[in-house]
Amino acid sequence: MMLLARRQLLAFSPVLLVPALSRAAGEQVLIVSSERGGIYGEAVQALTATLVQGGLPPSAVQWQSLSELDSPLSLKPSLIVAVGSEAAAVMARQSLELPLLCTLLPRQAFQRIAQASGRAVSDLFSAVLVDPRPAHFMELIQLALPRVKRVGVLWSPETKLITEQLKKAAQARNLDLVAVAVAEGQPLFRSLRDVLEESGLLLAMPDPNIYSSNTIQNLLLTAFRANVPVMGYSESFVRAGALLGLYSTPRQLGQQTAQRVLQALRDAGRLAPPQAASGLTVGVNQHVARLFRLDLDEQRLNVELQRTQGRP
Numbered sequence: 001m002m003l004l005a006r007r008q009l010l011a012f013s014p015v016l017l018v019p020a021l022s023r024a025a026g027e028q029v030l031i032v033s034s035e036r037g038g039i040y041g042e043a044v045q046a047l048t049a050t051l052v053q054g055g056l057p058p059s060a061v062q063w064q065s066l067s068e069l070d071s072p073l074s075l076k077p078s079l080i081v082a083v084g085s086e087a088a089a090v091m092a093r094q095s096l097e098l099p100l101l102c103t104l105l106p107r108q109a110f111q112r113i114a115q116a117s118g119r120a121v122s123d124l125f126s127a128v129l130v131d132p133r134p135a136h137f138m139e140l141i142q143l144a145l146p147r148v149k150r151v152g153v154l155w156s157p158e159t160k161l162i163t164e165q166l167k168k169a170a171q172a173r174n175l176d177l178v179a180v181a182v183a184e185g186q187p188l189f190r191s192l193r194d195v196l197e198e199s200g201l202l203l204a205m206p207d208p209n210i211y212s213s214n215t216i217q218n219l220l221l222t223a224f225r226a227n228v229p230v231m232g233y234s235e236s237f238v239r240a241g242a243l244l245g246l247y248s249t250p251r252q253l254g255q256q257t258a259q260r261v262l263q264a265l266r267d268a269g270r271l272a273p274p275q276a277a278s279g280l281t282v283g284v285n286q287h288v289a290r291l292f293r294l295d296l297d298e299q300r301l302n303v304e305l306q307r308t309q310g311r312p
Contacts, residue, residue, distance in 0.1 A: 152199025
């Protein structure tokens with residue numbers, strides 16, 4: 001894959017932004033996605049549709065995947081949206097004095113990209129993150145499993161900060177967070193055994209040091225044998241065997257990202273600080289629920305969680 005040629009990068013030049021979106025016909029938005037299909041395509045389609053609904057003409061929005069970035073660009077964008085961790089990493093390394101909004105990536109990935117690229121979070125570099133706020137996980141636990149009082153979490157240096165935030169959110173709701181570290185070089189399943197012995201639910205957070213395609217199935221099976229349900233952070237996690245999941249769909253993230261873009265165009269290109277996912281979906285694996293002899297109404301949980309989202 002070829003990156004943008006230097007002459008193409010230098011050709012980018014921001015144009016004067018105006019506060020009224022009705023006058024933003026001259027604004028150009030470049031969307032760069034890690035891939036064309038799958039969740040990236042879903043997010044970009046929702047992003048594009050919402051931008052057009054918000055007042056941008058279709059011709060003002062260009063979408064290219066990373067593999068297409070060696071072709072000439074038809075736009076000189078006012079703002080760039082990077083969809084996915086890989087796209088965000090590539091675009092963050094470019095020497096462009098343009099607003100760069102990253103989306104469809106977890107907080108840890110965004111922090112790694114910022115550090116590796118030497119960029120500081122600013123009104124030129126921000127993100128819409130896939131992670132729900134820690135409070136929302138605790139709210140869902142109380143709604144779905146009110147008898148659970150001790151919530152287990154496995155963490156590594158990758159998720160130390162979010163674990164501290166989860167602990168505060170749990171304490172605010174009279175829940176105990178059992179946080180067990182997974183040290184480098186230490187067998188994962190030793191830490192898993194320890195956390196399962198002390199918890200009524202295992203809350204999984206996005207952490208590639210712990211949860212991967214090589215570990216999730218065995219982890220879910222071990223938790224089930226210990227009679228401890230798992231709450232995951234994606235729809236695929238629920239399909240794999242987690243009892244519950246709390247996540248923002250690609251469509252929801254695309255719509256939220258578009259609103260951030262439209263606001264930036266109204267605000268002279270200035271991006272707001274990184275934002276957690278706001279549109280959230282509760283997923284329930286009904287087969288696993290039956291195995292745990294639980295009656296969980298997915299639709300009811302989605303409605304009730306929406307009512308709690310304004311709480312701290």
